[in-house]
Amino acid sequence: MPDDFTATEMMTVAAARALRDGVSCFVGIGLPSAAANLARATHAPNVALIYESGAIGTKPDVLPLSIGDGELSETADTVVSVPEIFRYWLQGGRIDVGFLGAAQIDKFANINTTIIGDYANPKVRLPGAGGAPEIAASAGEVLITLKHSKRAFVEKLDFVTSVGHLDGGDARARAMLPGRGPAAVITDLGILTPDPETKELTLTHRHPGATVEQAQDATGWALKVAHSVAETPAPTAEELTALRDLNARTAAAHRKSEAA
């Protein structure tokens, strides 16, 4: 077992593992994209990756820097229009898993990617919603991956961009949301899953080298901790090799395109 890996690598591997083979996955850019493509390169060769740019069944050999890279289109089964991808595929209920990042998250896995501070008078203007509100609502389930910090894991979001479990319990069902909502939040310290009843995020796994206390300290509310917190299995040699190869191919491709 390799003992030398970074926290980001552990996070990416853990996020990749959360994606079951054979599902259709609507992929957000950044960490979700790395995790989804790592999953495809390892245990989930038959995952169907869909990007909001319209690429369906895409099999990129390198990680896209943007959501609409040529690599996505060239390796896709087909590329449809953006209205079609949101109407027929996401809203149409054809997506099993939505894979999202976030700037802020609360204890019910609602997320903010819009604004820090007041909307009319913002401290930091973030990029905004993109596809997330409808991915969060309509995908069969949602995986979220982001780094653990008090700035990100907050008691109260400055702005709810996309729903998690609202205020918990059966709130999603009452709101008639089509999907089941966040199934896991994968950070660089561990894995949080919603409590089956209350839907409050609960630390169920800590990554090797990370402690429950670290996770609690990096959370802006009193983090619920499972009765027994498992240690995430460390990345296997195969996983690490696949991830590093993917990153190396990506870096080489981007250097090459810049030299062209």
Added chain:
Amino acid sequence: MPDDFTATEMMTVAAARALRDGVSCFVGIGLPSAAANLARATHAPNVALIYESGAIGTKPDVLPLSIGDGELSETADTVVSVPEIFRYWLQGGRIDVGFLGAAQIDKFANINTTIIGDYANPKVRLPGAGGAPEIAASAGEVLITLKHSKRAFVEKLDFVTSVGHLDGGDARARAMLPGRGPAAVITDLGILTPDPETKELTLTHRHPGATVEQAQDATGWALKVAHSVAETPAPTAEELTALRDLNARTAAAHRKSEAA
């Protein structure tokens, strides 16, 4: 000038002439298709023909027997889905002229292609609406071509499938219909155009050999006749040759496909 032509040839030529060059034309099957393609073969080489099957800018060399023949698709600029053709192109206001046939028509050029007799207990069940209600509503203007007879030109339609000028006057504008409605009805006896004020169909042209009386006798209401009824110029040699070539190519192609 050729003096030997049939009433159907005259009707087709007159209908073709009604189509200005350079317009986009949504073409119904049958007589409208023959007329539109004759127009393209003669004075209107730059007409853009659109069929409800999704073919845009199609240039068939033979007349399609059905609205979705392979010839339409193979010679088209592109073929889009049927939802797209109705949403973006017809409803979207991109069609200058709709070219329709009919089973029954009334004095305001409303048409019936649904039923003869009572809807629940019909005497003759006709094919139905197809694309006509929305073509009649949304195309910039509408041309209608059908044979003149008391059975077809009726005082009261058994069923209004698609609107002409409703009950006349500014009824279309009051109904907020996007298009201007029927601009001409071309029959085997002559041409009828709506009165500028009342919108009642008025005989403005009689074809060579046809009389005003014949048209009146073949109309199920007291047909309004223009102060001065012009004689439609007979088909030119070029028009007749083009039409007969088109029909000959069509017959040969259909024989060939049946022998294959």
Added chain:
Amino acid sequence: MANITTLREAVGSLIEDGHTIAMEGFTHLIPFAAGHEVVRQGKRDLTVIRMTPDLIYDQLIGMGCVRKMVFSWGGNPGVGSLHRFRDAVEQGWPHRLEIEERSHADMANAYAAGASNLPFAVLRGYVGSDLPRYNENIRTIECPFTGEQLTATPALRPDVAVVHAQQADRAGNVLMWGIVGVQKEAVLAAKAAIVTVEEIVDELDAAPNAVILPHWVVTAVCKVPHGATPAYAQGYYGRDNAFYRAWDTIARDRDMFQDWMRHHIVEAADFADFRNRLRLSTGGEKVHA
């Protein structure tokens, strides 16, 4: 998840009596082989949806498979009437046929709404038409911004969609080209989908932005060469216009229709056998699929 199987198995396991089914294909790629299989398996009490019922539903109606039909243009294209449809509506033979009649624009939008998991579609439709008087499913809706009145129509959500396409690969990804009608929408609007194809290939040689149904939205893929006959499959064979004309005679008479259906379809083992029987009965030679 597409199961590559026989048409008999797909129709037998997916289409049940009482189901709502949509067999689409706009002139092009009409899934006739699947229609025959429904007849052979004696399905009953079906609600059948199709913009242009064409001969495929004329056959189902005449054989008594259909309780209700949702449609927008019920003729024999380029020829005239669908006599079995007319006989059912005008004379109630073989039994009363319930109809729900819409326009092409309505149905195209309603399939798109179904594919989009919306309960209804909005269109500028039917103004001045009598159709809404006879179809309570055609309603109005007000724009919350402008106050304009528009048409609302319920989404189409069949139990099973059936379409024909040119090719599938071995995973069950489907490729079609040419006139593609509402096939993608029908498949995505349905709970299950059967796709018959001309051939199964190792690799789809698809253009960028080609019309593809990924295997994970298709329930069953069945290889049925010539499966759209007498309609056509672009790149494979043309429309059999002579058959469309001959149908006018066959379908006009109840006895002739029943004899023809029994001999050519009901007693045929499968679609290849149908094609042989048809070839023999029209003086041609036996063909091998």
Added chain:
Amino acid sequence: MANITTLREAVGSLIEDGHTIAMEGFTHLIPFAAGHEVVRQGKRDLTVIRMTPDLIYDQLIGMGCVRKMVFSWGGNPGVGSLHRFRDAVEQGWPHRLEIEERSHADMANAYAAGASNLPFAVLRGYVGSDLPRYNENIRTIECPFTGEQLTATPALRPDVAVVHAQQADRAGNVLMWGIVGVQKEAVLAAKAAIVTVEEIVDELDAAPNAVILPHWVVTAVCKVPHGATPAYAQGYYGRDNAFYRAWDTIARDRDMFQDWMRHHIVEAADFADFRNRLRLSTGGEKVHA
């Protein structure tokens, strides 16, 4: 009816101060050359619509061309912030920027509604999101069949749509492939459309069902090779990721931004000249268009 002309002429004659314009292209085929021309001609008081404002609108905002922006994701893809956008929203520089913020699904549907000549679109959107609190144009509508509450959003109907495509023919028919985004919808939703293309060819070698804009829905076609740089044009050139990263530095500082814009865009004769200036300023050689 497409007029094949220069970009200067097209922007000059079709885009007016105060207009609502949509420059679309989803990562791929972003019409940067046209954006530069709008800057050079000093257009003012524009309402600009774009799902992903990207660098093209960061430039327009920073140069003071924009009164209001309608958008759904305002970042530098793969890099981080759009600093000119943030500076306008956070500090009101160079002046206050009005924003109307939606989601991708909303904007995609709203363009499709515009292309369909509908006043609004219906979607399952925004449930539980705070966005409707800050955008009064996000409303609810009730399904007249099921009573369900859905989201209604006003159609997008720009005065002018601007897109970039791979090819046009001499009549002005436009062909694009790869990621086609909402370009067709933006063009069909608009009153006028400018299309810049990589090349003008004698004949478009289009696949069946290719994405084509017929010449009669395009107002002006302008040949601008590399006109999507630093975005990419599939089949022609890749995305200039280094430029996207460099932009983070250029745009972070008001003075540096202004100097850069003046030297590279405002004082450039056209897009070919911009490309030369850029090549020279980054140590490369002069290129010939």
